[in-house]
Amino acid sequence: MSPSLTVALVQQACTAAREENLATSIQGIMHAAEQGAKLVLLQELHTSLYFCQTEDVTHFDLGESIPGPSTEIFATLARELKLVIVTSLFERRAKGLYHNTAVVFENDGQIAGVYRKMHIPDDPGFYEKFYFTPGDLGFTPIATSVGKLGVLVCWDQWYPEAARLMALQGADILLYPTAIGWDPNDTDAEKNRQREAWMTIQRSHAIANGLPVLVSNRVGHETDPSNITSGIQFWGTSFVAGPQGEILAHAEQDASVLVATLDLQRTESVRRIWPFLRDRRIDAYDGITQRYLAVR
Numbered sequence: 474m475s476p477s478l479t480v481a482l483v484q485q486a487c488t489a490a491r492e493e494n495l496a497t498s499i500q501g502i503m504h505a506a507e508q509g510a511k512l513v514l515l516q517e518l519h520t521s522l523y524f525c526q527t528e529d530v531t532h533f534d535l536g537e538s539i540p541g542p543s544t545e546i547f548a549t550l551a552r553e554l555k556l557v558i559v560t561s562l563f564e565r566r567a568k569g570l571y572h573n574t575a576v577v578f579e580n581d582g583q584i585a586g587v588y589r590k591m592h593i594p595d596d597p598g599f600y601e602k603f604y605f606t607p608g609d610l611g612f613t614p615i616a617t618s619v620g621k622l623g624v625l626v627c628w629d630q631w632y633p634e635a636a637r638l639m640a641l642q643g644a645d646i647l648l649y650p651t652a653i654g655w656d657p658n659d660t661d662a663e664k665n666r667q668r669e670a671w672m673t674i675q676r677s678h679a680i681a682n683g684l685p686v687l688v689s690n691r692v693g694h695e696t697d698p699s700n701i702t703s704g705i706q707f708w709g710t711s712f713v714a715g716p717q718g719e720i721l722a723h724a725e726q727d728a729s730v731l732v733a734t735l736d737l738q739r740t741e742s743v744r745r746i747w748p749f750l751r752d753r754r755i756d757a758y759d760g761i762t763q764r765y766l767a768v769r
Contacts, residue, residue: 475619475737476736476737476738477734477735477736477737478511478512478619478620478734478735478737479508479509479510479511479512479732479733479734479735480510480511480512480513480514480646480687480713480732480733480734480735481501481502481505481508481510481512481513481514481730481731481732481733482513482514482516482687482688482689482711482712482713482724482730482731483498483501483502483505483513483514483515483516483519483689483730484516484689484690484691484692484709484711484724484727484728484729484730484731485497485498485501485516485519485691485692485728486691486692486693486707486728487518487519487520487521487522487523487691487693487695488522489521489522491520491521494519494520494521495520495543495546497728498515498519498520498560499546499550501513501515501730502515502550502554502556502558503550503554504730505556505730505732506554506556508730508732509732510556510732511555511556511557511580511619512556512557512558512559512617512619512622512646513556513557513558513559514559514648514650514687514689515558515559515560515561515650515689516561516650516651516652516689516690516691516711517561517573517626517627517650517651517652517690517691518561518562518563518573518652519560519561519650519691520535520543520562520563521535521563522695523652523691523695523705523707524604525598525599525600525601525603525604526598526599526600526695526697526698526699526702526704526705527600527697527698527699528600528603529698532604533565533571533604535563536563536564536565536571537562537563537564537565538564538565538566539562539564539574539576539584539587540584543560543562543576544560544562544576544578544584547560547576547578548578548582548583548584549582550578551578551579551580551581551582552580552581552582554580555580556578556580557577557578557579557580557585557617557618557619557622558577558578559575559576559577559578559622559624559648559650560575560576560577560578560650561573561574561575561576561626561650562574562576563604564587564589566606570606571604571605571606572589572590572605572606572608573589573590573593573601573604573605573626573627574587574588574589574590574608575587575588575589575590575624575626575648575650577615577617577622577624579617579618580617580618585615585616585617586613586615586616587610587615588608588610588613588615588624588625588626589606589607589608589609589610590605590607590608590625590626590627590628590629591607591608591611591612591625591629591635592607592628592629592631592632592635593605593607593628594628597702598656598697598702598704598705601628611638612625612635612638612639612642613639613642614639614642614643614644614645620645620646620737621642621643621644621645621646622644622645622646622648623636623639623640623642623644623645623646623647623648623684624648624650625639625647625648625649626649626650626651627649627650627651627652627653629649630649630651630671630674630675630678630688631674633677633678633681634761636678636681636682636684637681637682639682640682640683640684640750641750644682644684645684645737645740646684646685646686646687646735647678647679647682647684647685647686647687648686648687648688649675649686649687649688649689650689651688651689651690651691651711652690652691652707653671653690653707653708654691654705654706654707654708655667655668655705655706655708656702656703656705656706657694657703657704657705657706658703664708668708668710672710672712675688675714676714676718676720677718679714679715679716679717679718680716680717680718680747681749682716682749682750683716683717683740683743683744683747683749683750684716684740685713685714685715685716685721685735685737685739685740686713686714687713688711688712688713688714689711689731690707690708690709690710690711691707691709692707692708692709692726692727692728693706693707693728694706694707695707708726709724709725709726709727709729710723710724710725710726711723711724711729711731712724712731713731713733713735715735715736715739716739716740716743716744717743717747721733721734721735
């Protein structure tokens with residue numbers, strides 16, 4: 474591994490046109506390569522609209538196999554640009570069995586590994602349990618030429634256990650492809666609280682594990698097909714944080730390509746002064762595997 478690594482996040486608005494979305498992602502990747510990036514992270518489900526606002530069986534038609542049409546496109550791009558690319562797709566694993574899956578491509582175009590989203594939300598406007606089977610590959614970093622990538626997906630980002638397990642298995646970087654936004658009817662104060670909480674929890678994963686964190690979120694307003702709600706305004710704000718939670722680069726709420734350079738040697742120096750892994754009381758954590766411990 475090189476002591477430094479230039480990374481990029483592609484933050485985009487999506488439409489109902491798959492080819493248009495692919496073209497936007499590809500353009501963003503190429504722009505990142507022109508700026509010297511060696512690792513590019515795309516946002517969650519970047520080939521389509523966020524279809525989980527409603528429960529509709531026709532949306533299963535968006536699912537695709539691995540390998541399949543999308544992986545062929547991004548494998549070619551990774552090979553031609555000599556990039557490691559982290560993508561996201563709606564995986565059709567078998568008839569009636571689907572996952573929310575991240576696919577990592579090595580810079581020679583080979584699939585380095587996949588991660589299937591482990592934590593699946595089920596909230597108004599985010600009906601993911603209808604579509605996605607929980608992941609079954611665990612929290613295992615994916616080895617690449619730029620390091621071991623601890624890839625997690627969106628709702629996973631709220632769980633310190635997921636980040637910790639990736640760190641304990643040697644992850645060099647934590648990456649979160651994301652699709653999160655607010656209800657347009659929320660007050661400005663509530664919107665700010667939600668976004669600040671989202672940024673804070675992920676920065677805390679960086680701090681607690683002494684690792685850089687990359688987060689790529691989508692942007693734009695997407696309507697609710699059922700017209701029951703006002704849809705979702707995805708807030709963007711993709712960012713790169715260092716191993717003390719410091720913000721190295723951040724995007725606003727428009728489509729953009731965010732580029733930053735990581736000092737990969739800082740994990741060692743930070744963990745020497747903040748030795749959280751050394752001081753963990755692993756002899757006292759049995760309760761963490763229980764749903765709830767309080768006695769009523």
